[in-house]
Amino acid sequence: MTEGSVPVARRHGHIRWPGAAIGLFLSGAAAAGAQSLPPLTEVAGDPARGEALLRDMGRASCLICHEISQLDEKDMGEIGPLLDGVAERYDAGELRARVADARTLNPDTMMPPYYSLDGLAGVARAYRGQTIYSAQEVEDVVAFLLTLTDEAAQ
């Protein structure tokens, strides 16, 4: 992997300034992929269900890699960008695109595709043919992420 293709998350690490968001945006623009995704289901996402799902460590929780300061959780990961105020930086379609398959924005991303089977190899039998989240679960998580405004982070 050359320096030029280093994922944004890798270069910025656990950075808490707005530049990280700008960096993500630029990398998405450069990748010429889907930056926004329309709703995957007709049922609006439920933020409470999304929060419960996102905190469930058995479900490849976002918190393994990301931190959300307002959550009363210890030991959140520091690999991905901080998600505080993420709703200020992205709208529903942009968040959905990132959760569903962040590779459409950055092919070298480390972030697992939560709603795509494209290109997966060597998947364990128990998970074969299944996405990490269902379509409705993506909607629920996106609905919760949309509550993460600057105000909510205060």
Add this chain to the structure above:
Amino acid sequence: MMPAPRPLMRLAAWLCALALPGLATAQDAPRSGYSYMEPETQALQDDDFLNPGFFLVDQGLALWQQPMGPEGQSCAGCHGAVETAMRGVAARYPAFDPAADRLMNLELRIQAEMAGRMQATPFDYSAPEMLALTAVISLQSRGLEMRPEINDETLPYLDMGREIYETRRGQLNLACLHCHDDHAGERLRGDVISQGQINAFPIYRLLWSEAGSRHRMFEWCMQSVRAEPFARGSDEFVALELYLAQRGAGLAMEAPGVRR
């Protein structure tokens, strides 16, 4: 099994990579997993009387002397004292075995000796007895630098191991390098990610409440990314083991290690 076109050129490339790590790879200098552990975990490893891995060593020492097979041969019968006969062996394994025409790690070597010269039923790869024998053998390399031999025979395995290390797998679509090269030292959930070095195996792993081999750890990692693991003792895992040993070459052997 694995064609090796221009092995000399690739050997040369590897030697360059060793001489110029900064230019050849983005990888940091090798750092033992020990340095990422909590002080309490380190203390457990440091004291041979507290280190739970030494139960295995005691058991392994007994097995080293135990008669096996129809002739009642023991490891000690041919090799002599494990302390002298096995000094430095684990540090240079996996190694190529010309007779079997394959790369072997300690477990495969032990199985071959049992089935061959001793005419005994070999211990299963994951048997407690196997773990115990590898523990007592690995202990004889403690403090020595891990350094497998890279030559025409082992080079194809090294390439294979590197490819496995760098290939995305599983439902989470991650390669080993995504965590262990790119994010070593950062927190994944509550745990600091290590470089994934293998210089302390077999380890007593607190999470398992028991000891485990290198291949058991590889299996655990693959399952964590929801990938179908290779079999313990498979060419794939032995190749990965060689790549990791080479990647961490120069680290002091620590067996039996203690990890979280």
